[in-house]
Amino acid sequence: MLPTEQALEPDDSLPRLGLDSMGTVGLLVELEETFAVTIPDEDLTAATFATPATLWTTLSGLVQAASN
Numbered sequence: 001m002l003p004t005e006q007a008l009e010p011d012d013s014l015p016r017l018g019l020d021s022m023g024t025v026g027l028l029v030e031l032e033e034t035f036a037v038t039i040p041d042e043d044l045t046a047a048t049f050a051t052p053a054t055l056w057t058t059l060s061g062l063v064q065a066a067s068n
Contacts, residue, residue, distance in 0.1 A: 010053035
């Protein structure tokens, strides 16, 4: 995906960097396990996984809601 010397920027296109459907499923599982959240079905969209920024927006809202 991303060369180790290249920083991931908030607006980088994850699909353009190689995130495909199998990678998305793996990333989804990893995020849910790491942050102890469940990403709802309605957020499992290409738009959510389009960039690190869009993904973090969804994830941070779930993490915040889980901590309340």
